[in-house]
Amino acid sequence: MANHPRPPAVDKALAWPGIQALVACHGRTLVLDALRGSLQKWREGEVSDEASLVANVQQRIERLLAPSMQPVFNLTGTVLHTNLGRAPLPPEAVAAMTAVATGASNLEYDLASGQRGDRDSHVEAWICRLTGAEAATVVNNNAAAVLLVLNALARRKEVVVSRGELIEIGGSFRLPDIMARADCKLLEVGTTNRTHPRDYAEAISSRTGLLLKAHTSNYAVQGFTRCVSEAELAVIAQEYRVPLAIDLGSGSLIDMAALGLPAEPVVADVLAQGVDVVTFSGDKLLGGPQAGIIAGRADLIGKIRKSPLKRALRCDKVTLAALEAVLRLYANPDTLVQRVPTLRLLTREQAAIEHTADALLPALTAWAGADFTVDTCITHSQIGSGSLPLDLLPSAALRLRSTSGNKRTRSRQLRELAERLRQLPQPVIGRISDDSLLLDCRCLEEHQPLQAQWEAQQ
Ligand SMILES: *Cc1c(COP(=O)(O)O)cnc(C)c1O
Numbered sequence: 001m002a003n004h005p006r007p008p009a010v011d012k013a014l015a016w017p018g019i020q021a022l023v024a025c026h027g028r029t030l031v032l033d034a035l036r037g038s039l040q041k042w043r044e045g046e047v048s049d050e051a052s053l054v055a056n057v058q059q060r061i062e063r064l065l066a067p068s069m070q071p072v073f074n075l076t077g078t079v080l081h082t083n084l085g086r087a088p089l090p091p092e093a094v095a096a097m098t099a100v101a102t103g104a105s106n107l108e109y110d111l112a113s114g115q116r117g118d119r120d121s122h123v124e125a126w127i128c129r130l131t132g133a134e135a136a137t138v139v140n141n142n143a144a145a146v147l148l149v150l151n152a153l154a155r156r157k158e159v160v161v162s163r164g165e166l167i168e169i170g171g172s173f174r175l176p177d178i179m180a181r182a183d184c185k186l187l188e189v190g191t192t193n194r195t196h197p198r199d200y201a202e203a204i205s206s207r208t209g210l211l212l213k214a215h216t217s218n219y220a221v222q223g224f225t226r227c228v229s230e231a232e233l234a235v236i237a238q239e240y241r242v243p244l245a246i247d248l249g250s251g252s253l254i255d256m257a258a259l260g261l262p263a264e265p266v267v268a269d270v271l272a273q274g275v276d277v278v279t280f281s282g283d284k285l286l287g288g289p290q291a292g293i294i295a296g297r298a299d300l301i302g303k304i305r306k307s308p309l310k311r312a313l314r315c316d317k318v319t320l321a322a323l324e325a326v327l328r329l330y331a332n333p334d335t336l337v338q339r340v341p342t343l344r345l346l347t348r349e350q351a352a353i354e355h356t357a358d359a360l361l362p363a364l365t366a367w368a369g370a371d372f373t374v375d376t377c378i379t380h381s382q383i384g385s386g387s388l389p390l391d392l393l394p395s396a397a398l399r400l401r402s403t404s405g406n407k408r409t410r411s412r413q414l415r416e417l418a419e420r421l422r423q424l425p426q427p428v429i430g431r432i433s434d435d436s437l438l439l440d441c442r443c444l445e446e447h448q449p450l451q452a453q454w455e456a457q458q
Helices: 010-014 017-026 028-043 050-065 091-101 121-131 142-154 175-181 197-203 230-240 267-272 298-306 308-313 317-329 333-339 341-346 350-368 407-422 448-456
Strands: 078-080 135-139 158-162 185-189 208-214 244-249 277-281 292-296 372-384 393-402 431-433 436-440
Touching: 010 017, 010 028, 017 028, 017 050, 028 050, 078 341, 091 317, 121 135, 121 267, 121 292, 121 317, 135 142, 135 298, 135 308, 142 158, 142 175, 142 208, 142 244, 142 277, 142 292, 142 298, 142 308, 158 175, 158 197, 175 185, 185 197, 197 230, 208 230, 230 244, 244 267, 267 277, 267 292, 277 298, 292 298, 298 308, 317 333, 333 341, 350 372, 350 393, 350 436, 350 448, 372 436, 393 407, 407 431, 407 436
Parallel strands: 078 372, 158 185, 158 208, 208 244, 244 277
Antiparallel strands: 135 292, 277 292, 372 393, 393 436, 431 436
């Protein structure tokens, strides 16, 4: 490149007013790093004068400083989407998190006695009140809760599990693996489709540490099946004096069926059947922060709490503050569904969702451009996070289809459109279904911010 000017020396460029302004704003270290990168671009011919250099440096700094984790619009139709952060938190929880995050708190300090306290104390009474448990403790997530229960109650012992419940949940949580890590020996009983009470009874010996049942939330065994109910297992556990633990996965503190949703085991009902310990997630149907809740018999919870693993798996103050705030919302069943976003979104009326989709149609149509036709359609949302992936929640979506007559072109245009949506200031995540891109509006309670984004780019 004969007439391309040679780049300036670093020190010379650093003294340019535009660069000095950036130094004043971001500090010398960042600017110097960015400047070296931009001077390389100059050598490669992409930058050629003072103005374009300053712009390039500024761009690099902005890219570096942009937050990696950021809000997105979840228009996938899956309410509890693990990759998109699961349960949205109510404002009460956010306020409680901020209050303890910004200063000191009584996390492990008993204000009555002035002595050391227990971090579980902020949520334990609520969990007991809402589940009927004698005691409760909380760890980082439900996978951690299962690991801890196994390790604390059955280390170096046998854990009896039905073959039909050796579950894998997305993200490499496999019960047999967790069992090995917890230093327990897995004793499978029954067959894939049928397990009987006598299978458990015959497996119990002096080596048994625990009977474990896992809620098979993400699949169903149908046809010639038999599984042993919680109540039947509780009788066996009591007769042979071995503890019975159930991994409920989602678990729910209230009756989902009463809200018109698919039935999920209610934690209080399971414990009332004589189960000794249950574990469930904080950020699934409960609608709280990521956490694993362990509730049940006081002596067993005491043992679990004393385990060194509990210390390694414990929750931080911000999580506990959020969990306490969400549990407090459960105190009033009349306002609960409106105040816990997960429950509100799961029960949102189809008519309201359609209204949101209709309101967004003109702005999306204009933004998408002439390559696409846009309309609204009826669809079905999913609960997500291990609940049965059945189409059970009637919803409404914006549907985008390519106008091209060529199938490959249509498919490419849809992928490019999905990418454009992901590149918006607040990215929009939809789902591609057959020949269309669907934006399910169930989780979009306020349509104006999204509409404004599309209008700003027309
Ligand atoms: C989701 C789930 C888990 C894991 O819970 P996390 O809170 O994601 O760690 C464990 N067991 C069952 C049955 C589940 O559904």
